Amino acid sequence: MSETMGRRERKKAATRQSLADAALKLFLERGYDQVGIKDIADAADVSTTTLFKHFPGKEALLFDEDAGQEAALVAAVRERPAGCSVPAALCDHILRNKIDPRDGNPEFIRFVELVDATPALRDYSHRMWLRHEVALAHAIAEDIGAPEDDPACAALARFALETLGLARDQADSRKAVESAFELLEHGWQAASPTRN
Numbered sequence: 001m002s003e004t005m006g007r008r009e010r011k012k013a014a015t016r017q018s019l020a021d022a023a024l025k026l027f028l029e030r031g032y033d034q035v036g037i038k039d040i041a042d043a044a045d046v047s048t049t050t051l052f053k054h055f056p057g058k059e060a061l062l063f064d065e066d067a068g069q070e071a072a073l074v075a076a077v078r079e080r081p082a083g084c085s086v087p088a089a090l091c092d093h094i095l096r097n098k099i100d101p102r103d104g105n106p107e108f109i110r111f112v113e114l115v116d117a118t119p120a121l122r123d124y125s126h127r128m129w130l131r132h133e134v135a136l137a138h139a140i141a142e143d144i145g146a147p148e149d150d151p152a153c154a155a156l157a158r159f160a161l162e163t164l165g166l167a168r169d170q171a172d173s174r175k176a177v178e179s180a181f182e183l184l185e186h187g188w189q190a191a192s193p194t195r196n
Contacts, residue, residue, distance in 0.1 A: 016054045016064070018044045023061035028110055032058075032118040059124035062115070070132045072097065074139040086140055090160045091181035098164055099173050116168065126165055133157050159184055 022043035026035045037058060041051045055061050073093065080089035115121045137157035141150045163180040167173035 012054075015044070015046060015050065019046065019051055019054055020061055020064050023058075024111070027062070027114055032114065032121055059121055062111070062121065063125060063128050069129075070135050073132050073136050077136070077139045077143055085185060086143065086156065087160065087181050087185040090136075091163075091177060091185075094160070094164060094177055095174060099167060099177055122168075129164060130158075130161055133161055136161065156184060 019040060023035070023040045026039055026043060035058075037048050037051060040058075040061065041048045044051070073090070076089045076093035077086055080086070084092075115125050133154070134157075137150075137154040138148050140146075140156055141148050141153040144153070146153055159180070163177050166180055167176040170176035
């Protein structure tokens with residue numbers, strides 16, 4: 001029985017990956033708005049009903065690593081090196097995983113360009129990223145021994161996640177993230193002593 005379940009799960013995972021790959025390929029070739037659900041299902045050789053069993057909508061086809069991203073954010077807090085602050089660990093995580101890959105991975109660059117150029121994908125991406133706020137806030141609270149609903153931990157989680165949206169609109173996204181985390185690390189007085 002467990003062998004059958006293993007095979008079934010592998011087949012479901014393969015179908016899911018085939019759909020995500022087909023969607024990305026078609027979106028990059030034609031543009032997001034020019035590709036329909038039926039086009040993607042046909043390219044993956046499945047029915048539209050099967051597609052909807054795996055993905056709730058068209059945007060979701062490109063954002064399949066949601067659980068992994070949340071786990072990585074929480075790990076950035078919990079597994080940071082001794083002496084490294086929570087803001088510094090989150091800054092490093094965002095730079096390494098969300099900003100720097102743009103520099104060296106052509107496929108990732110094309111993906112980011114597609115998302116940035118497509119309002120529906122950009123909004124969906126932002127909403128998906130902010131879904132990690134509660135888990136991140138809880139991890140921060142646990143780390144410092146604060147209550148789970150601590151407003152300062154919730155604020156740090158929210159602002160840390162928002163740095164990615166801020167960076168997206170800046171010419172130097174790395175500098176934008178570093179500046180935002182400098183503010184989160186040291187507060188307004190330290191980040192802007194001449195503008196008080």
